[in-house]
Amino acid sequence: MYRSVEFLTELKGNPAAFIGLLVLLFYIGMAVFAPIISPHSPVRVHLDERLLPPFWLPGGTLSHLLGTDVLGMDLLSRIIYGARISLTVGFLSVGISVIFGGILGLLAGYFRGIFDEIICRVADLLLAFPFLIFAIGIMAFMGPGFVNLILALTFKGWVEFFRLVRGEVMAEKTKEYVEAANALGVSHLRTILGEILPNIIHSVTVLGTLRLGYMIIMEASLSFLGLGIQPPTPAWGSMINAGRDYMMNAWWIATLPGIALLILVLCINLFGEGLRDLSDPRLKRN
Amino acid sequence: MFPIGLEPDGGAQGEEVRAQSEEPRAKSAGQKAFPLCATSNTTRTKEVRILRTAKIIQRILATVPIVLGVVILVFVFMRFIPGDPVDLMMGQAGNVSRQEVADLRAQFNLDAPIYVQLYDYLGKAVQGNLGESYMEKRPVIDLIGQALPATLELSLMAILFALIVAIPIGVYSAVKQNSVLDRASMGISFLGVSMPGFWLGILLMLIFSVKLGIAPTQGRIAYGTGLVKVTGFYVLDSTLTGNWVALRSSLAHLILPAITLGSPTAAVVARVVRSSMLEVMRQDYIVLARAKGLREFWVVVRHGLRNALIPTVTVLGTEVGALLGGNMIVETVFGWPGLGRLAVTAIFNRDYPLVQGVVMFYALVFVMANLGVDILYTYLNPKISL
Numbered sequence: 001m002y003r004s005v006e007f008l009t010e011l012k013g014n015p016a017a018f019i020g021l022l023v024l025l026f027y028i029g030m031a032v033f034a035p036i037i038s039p040h041s042p043v044r045v046h047l048d049e050r051l052l053p054p055f056w057l058p059g060g061t062l063s064h065l066l067g068t069d070v071l072g073m074d075l076l077s078r079i080i081y082g083a084r085i086s087l088t089v090g091f092l093s094v095g096i097s098v099i100f101g102g103i104l105g106l107l108a109g110y111f112r113g114i115f116d117e118i119i120c121r122v123a124d125l126l127l128a129f130p131f132l133i134f135a136i137g138i139m140a141f142m143g144p145g146f147v148n149l150i151l152a153l154t155f156k157g158w159v160e161f162f163r164l165v166r167g168e169v170m171a172e173k174t175k176e177y178v179e180a181a182n183a184l185g186v187s188h189l190r191t192i193l194g195e196i197l198p199n200i201i202h203s204v205t206v207l208g209t210l211r212l213g214y215m216i217i218m219e220a221s222l223s224f225l226g227l228g229i230q231p232p233t234p235a236w237g238s239m240i241n242a243g244r245d246y247m248m249n250a251w252w253i254a255t256l257p258g259i260a261l262l263i264l265v266l267c268i269n270l271f272g273e274g275l276r277d278l279s280d281p282r283l284k285r286n
Numbered sequence: 287m288f289p290i291g292l293e294p295d296g297g298a299q300g301e302e303v304r305a306q307s308e309e310p311r312a313k314s315a316g317q318k319a320f321p322l323c324a325t326s327n328t329t330r331t332k333e334v335r336i337l338r339t340a341k342i343i344q345r346i347l348a349t350v351p352i353v354l355g356v357v358i359l360v361f362v363f364m365r366f367i368p369g370d371p372v373d374l375m376m377g378q379a380g381n382v383s384r385q386e387v388a389d390l391r392a393q394f395n396l397d398a399p400i401y402v403q404l405y406d407y408l409g410k411a412v413q414g415n416l417g418e419s420y421m422e423k424r425p426v427i428d429l430i431g432q433a434l435p436a437t438l439e440l441s442l443m444a445i446l447f448a449l450i451v452a453i454p455i456g457v458y459s460a461v462k463q464n465s466v467l468d469r470a471s472m473g474i475s476f477l478g479v480s481m482p483g484f485w486l487g488i489l490l491m492l493i494f495s496v497k498l499g500i501a502p503t504q505g506r507i508a509y510g511t512g513l514v515k516v517t518g519f520y521v522l523d524s525t526l527t528g529n530w531v532a533l534r535s536s537l538a539h540l541i542l543p544a545i546t547l548g549s550p551t552a553a554v555v556a557r558v559v560r561s562s563m564l565e566v567m568r569q570d571y572i573v574l575a576r577a578k579g580l581r582e583f584w585v586v587v588r589h590g591l592r593n594a595l596i597p598t599v600t601v602l603g604t605e606v607g608a609l610l611g612g613n614m615i616v617e618t619v620f621g622w623p624g625l626g627r628l629a630v631t632a633i634f635n636r637d638y639p640l641v642q643g644v645v646m647f648y649a650l651v652f653v654m655a656n657l658g659v660d661i662l663y664t665y666l667n668p669k670i671s672l
Contacts, residue, residue, distance in 0.1 A: 125355040129649045132611025137645040140633040141363055217482045221615055224484045225630055240485060244619075247488070247496050255492065258485035266480040 010278055017274020023267035031083040038077035039063070042234045046072030051250045067252045069242065071232075075252065078234040079260050085223075085235040086264065089146075090216040093153035094208050101158030102204060105165025106192050110173060116166070123159045131156060135218060139227040149228050153215055164207055168200040202279040209272035213265040220261055236261045342661050349657050356649045357411060361404055364642050416646070417639035419632070426643035429628060435518030436506060437624030440616070441609050443521075443540055444548035445602075452552040453598075456559025457591055463564065471556065478553025483612050487546040487619040494542060501542050504621035508535040543620040547612050551605045558601045562594040569593075596666050603659030610648050 011018050030037065049072040053060045060067060066075040108116040126134070138152035172178060173196070181191045222228035223237030231238050236257040243254030398406070410416070416426040455475075459468040494501040507513060507520055513532040516523045521540065524532035566572065567590050575589045576582070614626035621627070625644055632640035 121351075121355075124352060125359060128352050128356050128653045129645075130607035130610045130652050132614065133645060133648045133652075136611075136614060136629070136633070137360070137363070137641065140641050213480060217480075220482055221484060224482075224615070225618060227633065237482075237484075240488065244488060247492055251492055251496070254488050255485075258482065258488070261482055261485065262477075262480060265482070266477065269476070269480050 007278075011274060014274045014277060016270045017277075020267040020270030020272075020274065023263065024271055027083050027264050027267075028087060030080055031087045034080050034084055038074075038080040039065070040074035040077045042077045042081040043073060043232045048072065051246065051253075053250070054252055054256075066256055067250070069239070069253045070246060070250075073232070075239075075256060078239060079236070079257055081234040082236045082239065082257060082260065083264070085229055085233070086216045086219060086261070089149060089153070089219040089229075090212045092150050093157055093215045093219075094212050096150065096154045097157035097211070098161050098204060098208050100154065101161030101163075102165050104158070105162040106169055106197070108162070109166035109169030110188065110192055110196070112170075119162065120166075123162055126156050126159050129156065132218060132221060135222060136225065136227060139222055144227050144230050146229065149219060149222060152222070153218055157211070157215065160211065161204065161207065164203060165200060168203060169196055172196045172199055206272060206276045206279055209268065209275055213268040213272065216261070216265055216268070338664055341664055345657060345660055349653060352653055353650060354408075356653065357408065357646060358404065360642055360646045360649070361407055362400075364638055411646075416643040419637050419640045421632075421635045421637045421640070426640050429640060430625065430643060430647055432518075433623060433625045433628045436622060437613055437617070437626065439519045439521060440540065440543055440547060440622060440624060441613065443544035444546075444609060444612075445551065447544050447548035448552035448555055448605075451548075452555035453559055453591075456556040457563055457586065457594075459556070459560045460563030460567065460594075461586060468560075472560070475553040475556045478549050479557075481550065481553075483546060483550060484615045484619050486549060487543070487616055490542045490546060491619070502535075502539050506536060506539050506623060507532060508539075543616050543622055546619070547609065547616045550608060550612065551602075554601060554605060555598060558598050559591075559594055562597045563590055566590050566593045596663070599659060599662055599666060603656050606655040606659075607652050610652055 011021065034042075046068065049064065049068050050070055052064050052068040052072075054067045054075075055062050055065050057067075064074050064076070066079065068074055069078070104119050108119050129137075134156050135152040138155055139148060142148040142151070169192075178191060178195060181195050186195070219228055220235070220237035220240070223235045224241045226238070226241065229235035229238055231242060239257040240254050240261075243250070243252075243257075246253055407417075414427050416430075418425055419429055422429060452475075455471045459465075459471050462468055491501075491503050495503040502508065513520060513524055513529055513536075514527050516526055520536035521533065524530070524536055567586075572585060572589055575585045580589075613624060614630055616622065617624045617626035618630050625647070629641060629644040629648075631637075632644065
């Protein structure tokens, strides 16, 4: 408790990061309370209300604040619900990557040996693929869908966390407190979890935050290509894709979900950079 | 982020080497044991060259298993797809007898054990035979070759755009640290890093094509420009053949996709150049260069930028991956007939040999680009651990 208060006070010293955190929390609230706050159902088709513009344009109505798409679905409600997909995919894919990569990194960095060798070779191999290409390839082979999307993103996503944790563990292992723990006969498991892990959790959190924005963009990109979340489920990427055909007469369909996406990713990145500055003053941007 | 000891600049070191090599050479076994402190400089340069070559060869050799692994991984993944290629083809063909299916399986070697198939595939891949596209009924390698110039043209233009925009901004931001322009450009570059590429493309298209009508939305070139294809690079071809109408058209088609693709790279490069310039400009040799009475412009460019570019090169290496992935998106948005669109179309057609070929090709390009950057890096950075 004390630490989180201290953390927030420190974060206030960096207004950009603080705002980033607030906006992220706002989006999370939006996603959680989507059924309560969204004015319409995100998937209800109203063919008589197709392509309505946002309320400030001629022809717009207050009942559809941000207008409607080609099937008459309310854009605001779809954007609100879209936050659910983006945040769920983002948090899940980062979370699974952290757990998987983290455990492997702890074990490989601590015990080294043949296990470390094998995992490192696998990591090198996965790093040979550009992220999006790899994810696209996996989605192509497995087909679109929520679970497949998470799998495609974590399949390569764990590598970075593995490399980070492994490196940190190897550095920590040379320090006296680990030697002391070993000398006292503390079991390996307790040394790893009780002594080393608390010392490296900071940098994992920072990387995790920065990767969250990236994963959200990846999800949107895959959905945009038609390989991720499929319509009519509201996901920002597929909404933008659907809006491409109506750019001439209904620009809002493609642009507004993109603004929601941009603001979210921007704020996550601001928060992530703030965290990095906090956890390592040496990295502070000049 | 870049744990690289920035070095005294190459120029000054070169002079030092020249001055010392005037000294009488002393070679003895004893001195060779301490090559870095006592040997004469010609010997040292030679040793550095040998070590560097060894390092590069080692790096190239390390790439071989990766390449092999990439091919095997992609191949094995292909086998996980429910339904083999013959099932897929039969689904399209309609009524087929059991015998015909068996014949086709044999023809595609699908009845052999997987390691035999893999061996077979590797043998053919080495000769450049990546199989045949189901849809186009043409060799995958031909389709890749046909789409490659479009993608290369776009990528090169994007990198060019990124460097031309980012390096001056990064240098200026560092030199005038905390000025309004510095803050503004760093803000914009932060925006650029967080910007989803496909959305930027749509935004640009909306503004410049739909609203202003000054740039085309789709394709590489307008119909009826009479372009003669020589290399497949339309900008180059139209210049070579003196077809200015085609040149204008291809440049107009190129500009928005190139900006879309290059923007994230520009944002990253601007930030890296700025931070490494700030680091470099604090070094003693900059003070020395100023004390020599060198004009500030040359201090910044020759002594500052030259060294600040070392981390930039590394970043460009990682950016190649982003560019390759971005290609798929940007080519889809702008209907650019390159590799990315080839891959995306192939995915929707379930044309697996083509998907396999393109994904593999992308991965190999990425591996090679990283190898190239590493090699370049050993040359740029005089103090790299050998």
